[in-house]
Amino acid sequence: MQAEAERQYGDFVATRAAPLVGFAFLLCGDWHRAEDTVQSALVKLYLAWPRLDRVDAVEPYVRRIVLRVLADNGRLARFRRERLSDRVPERPGADSSDAADDRMVLLSALAALPPRQRAVVVLRFWEDQSIEQCAEALGCSEGTVKSQAARGLQTLRNLLGNQFLASKERG
Amino acid sequence: MNDLHELIERALADQPPLSITRETALDAGRRALRRRRRAAAAMGIAAVAAVAAGVVAVPQMRGTETPVGGPSATVDTYEVPQMPAADGVPGAADQPSAVGTDPHLVHFSVPTAAWPVGDVSYSTNTGAGAETIGAGSGLTVTVSRSRGPAEDTANSGSKVSMIPAGSSSPVPPHTTSTPTTVDGNPATLYAATFPDGKFPYFGVLWQPVDGLWVGMFAATEHGETELWANVAALRLDQAQRIVVPxxxxxxxxxxxxxxxxxxxxxxxxxxxxxxxxxxxxxxxxxxxxxxxxxPVTSPRSPGDPAVGAPSxxxxxxxxxxxxxxxxxxxxxxxxxxxxxxxxxxxxxxxxxxxxxxxxxxxxxxxxxxxxxxxxxxxxxxxxxxxxxxxx
The missing domain is CATH 3.30.200.100 (MucB/RseB, C-terminal domain)
Structure with a gap:
């Protein structure tokens, strides 16, 4: 890779690695695996960098790689299985604002989603991706994204509860 | 779903310190690029060469002025492991009729290549009157008494196809052949490129003297310049003995x-x-x-290191x-x-x-x-x- 391209790649890593690890964490539920996945994705990105001619093409591209790496390794389907239980934890009350509790609640809820639904929900409602972008990243139709997003949100509502959502709105 | 967004923000709030840095990512990427070259060379697909890790393949910075033809530029060159010199045996340019007649001899040498060399092979084809040196799969040189064997080597990029990621259909390269010169002799430059633009192939065919043809094929990272650095390194006045272990x-x-x-x-x-x-x-x-x-194992996925491994x-x-x-x-x-x-x-x-x-x-x-x-x-x-x- 040429020096200028390496500089651009380095800048991308410096600014985007942490958010990408967060994205991967939401998909696999484990910080270590998330970082490992992003590291793998960044290596693939390095190899592909010379042919990515637009900066705005990089982020969707690397997200697709993260999804693919997780899928290849079975991590999407193995969402943090060691911490799963057969019941979602008690819904937190209004006084439960501790980040660790929130994380456990969220992870447990996300873990209950099928892999593709989870990926759609994270892409659509955390990464603010359009239906079209989600479809491209996941290699499925826009209709599938819409239906998976709707089902995923419904599942989360059921798991997290309207009371919880209302408390957060008030909080 | 603003609440979901907020919940996610909270969940991500205790993200541990990253071990990924600009430097670690660059190092990992460079290592992967070297591994890719080596794997491609070994598989004969991308025809790129291996990591210059051995004693023999010590990279040299050499100002290649490419006096033979093509664009002038400086490229890294790497030593190519040699066979023992055949003292007293004339080179191909001095005695074209001797080329491809003795399995124990190649009548030329390629001391350096523009890619790090993982392995090199020396062979003769007495039936075809040809001799070949292959530096990995990234550089192949055939010297022959007739046009056919040398031309096959020079134009071998046209026979390579590529299967893009996510596809099962091979894509043929875009090929061109244009006139050029080597040391003032008329020559044909072959180019083969793929849609992703990576690792373009170049070949050149020429007749250095009457009765002798040279075909060279190179997979490149930076383009045609590397081919011309290889042409500049070719020695048609040095014969080598082929020995096996x-x-x-x-x-x-x-x-x-x-x-x-x-x-x-x-x-x-x-x-x-x-x-x-x-x-x-x-x-x-x-x-x-x-x-x-x-028998070899089937690939479990693209890039699977187990591909080609014994079953x-x-x-x-x-x-x-x-x-x-x-x-x-x-x-x-x-x-x-x-x-x-x-x-x-x-x-x-x-x-x-x-x-x-x-x-x-x-x-x-x-x-x-x-x-x-x-x-x-x-x-x-x-x-x-x-x-x-x-x-």
Whole structure:
């Protein structure tokens, strides 16, 4: 890779690695695996960098790689299985604002989603991706994204509860 | 779903410190790029070369002025492991008629290449009147007495296809051929590129003197400049002896050496080398070390390192000269008698070995194998025997 391209790649890593690890964490539920996945994705990105001619093409591209790496390794389907239980934890009350509790609640809820639904929900409602972008990243139709997003949100509502959502709105 | 967004923000709030930094990512990417080159060279797909990790493949910064033709530029060049010099033997340019006539000789040399060299092979094709040096799969040079063999090498980029990620359909390259010159001689420049623009292939074909053709093929990272650096390195006035790292003390009567292929690896314990003999009745036998012909595993996924790996340990069924080996044979119509047989071993004095006979029986093959001695140093051709059969 040429020096200028390496500089651009380095800048991308410096600014985007942490958010990408967060994205991967939401998909696999484990910080270590998330970082490992992003590291793998960044290596693939390095190899592909010379042919990515637009900066705005990089982020969707690397997200697709993260999804693919997780899928290849079975991590999407193995969402943090060691911490799963057969019941979602008690819904937190209004006084439960501790980040660790929130994380456990969220992870447990996300873990209950099928892999593709989870990926759609994270892409659509955390990464603010359009239906079209989600479809491209996941290699499925826009209709599938819409239906998976709707089902995923419904599942989360059921798991997290309207009371919880209302408390957060008030909080 | 603003609440979900907020919940996610909270969940991510205690993200541990990252170990990924600009520097670690760049280092990992560079290592992967080197691994990709080496794997591609080994698989003969992208035709790029291996990591310059060995003693032999020490990178040199050399200002290549490319006096032979093409664009002028500076590129890194790397030493190519050499066969022993054939002192007193004229080079191809001085005696074109000698090219491809003696399995023990190549009448040219390629001291450096524009890619790090993982392995190099030297071979002759006496039937075609051609000699070839291949530096990995990233650089191939064929010198021949007729146009055909050299042209096949120069234009071999047109035969490569690529399967893009996520697709199962091979994509042919976009190819061009344009006139150029090499040392003032008319030449044809071949180019083959793929949609992703990576690793373009270049080849060049020319006649340095009457009766001699040279075809060169290079996979490049930075383009045509690398081809011309390779052309500049070519020496048509230096002959080399081809030697292989083994010797026989017994062979069937009336056999003569038909071909040699010698391999040297810079980063592996051994490379593939082979020799084959035949007699006037059509009986042949071939001894190969450093690689065997065996079933390989199917790829589980693109880039799977297991691709090409042996499907499992051999199950020996014979013991020859104290070595456990597998004997397999093939029967041919119309009489269904044994017409071909092979002794194969994963580890025959430290290297994979294959002895294949056609026309000879197992007892003869066993006698050949019993007399086989493999060189101790598989990386230094100066220590390899000059003759392959010593009775």
């Amino acid at each position: 083994f010797q026989l003390t017994w062979a069937p009567a009336n056999v003569r050496l038909a071909g040699l292929q010698a391999g040297i690896s810079t980063d592996q314990p051994y490379a593939f080398s082979s020799a084959n003999w035949g007699d006037d009745r059509g009986n042949t036998f071939t001894v190969s070390v450093g690689g065997t012909s065996r 499992g340990p051999l199950q020996p069924n014979r013991t020859v000269a104290g070595h456990k080996v597998l004997w397999t044979e093939r029967r041919c119509p119309p009489t269904q008698t044994v017409c071909e047989g092979s002794f194969t071993s994963d580890d025959y004095d430290g290297v994979p070995l294959d002895l294949t006979v056609t026309g000879y029986d197992e007892a003869t093959a066993s006698q050949i194998l019993t007399g086989l001695a493999i060189s101790k140093d598989m990386k230094d051709p100066s220590t390899w025997p000059a003759e392959q059969i010593v009775r």
